[in-house]
Amino acid sequence: xxxxxxxNFITEARKRGFSDxxxxxxxxxxxxxxxxxxxxxxxxxxxxxxKNQVCVFLSDEILKVLEKRSKKNMLTIHEQIEDILxxxxxxxxxxxxxxxxxxxxxxxxxxxxxxxxxx
Numbered sequence: 001x002x003x004x005x006x007x008n009f010i011t012e013a014r015k016r017g018f019s020d021x022x023x024x025x026x027x028x029x030x031x032x033x034x035x036x037x038x039x040x041x042x043x044x045x046x047x048x049x050x051k052n053q054v055c056v057f058l059s060d061e062i063l064k065v066l067e068k069r070s071k072k073n074m075l076t077i078h079e080q081i082e083d084i085l086x087x088x089x090x091x092x093x094x095x096x097x098x099x100x101x102x103x104x105x106x107x108x109x110x111x112x113x114x115x116x117x118x119x
Contacts, residue, residue, distance in 0.1 A: 006040045
């Protein structure tokens with residue numbers, strides 16, 4: 001039998017940033033049966049496997065910047081990182097006529113090899 005209060009507790013603890021190990025240890029320390037705790041965690045497992053999962057370790061400085069940006073954009077940190085990666089992977093091909101004049105001038109006078117004109 002699934003304990004809905006336990007599932008709600010685990011969900012809330014995850015939202016607050018606690019790892020699954022920390023949550024399990026706290027529940028077992030407070031006399032919750034192992035099989036009940038495992039059952040709740042299994043219930044919360046996604047029904048599909050995430051094939052494209054990436055683990056990234058961030059410095060505190062970068063994390064603060066991401067938190068600030070995600071709050072500004074009304075996203076979670078996970079969604080913000082996903083958005084940044086998605087945007088960096090999308091290449092928009094624009095012709096010179098579609099570029100802004102400033103962008104075109106920057107590309108012409110740029111020090112990068114693609115912006116320089118040959119002599």
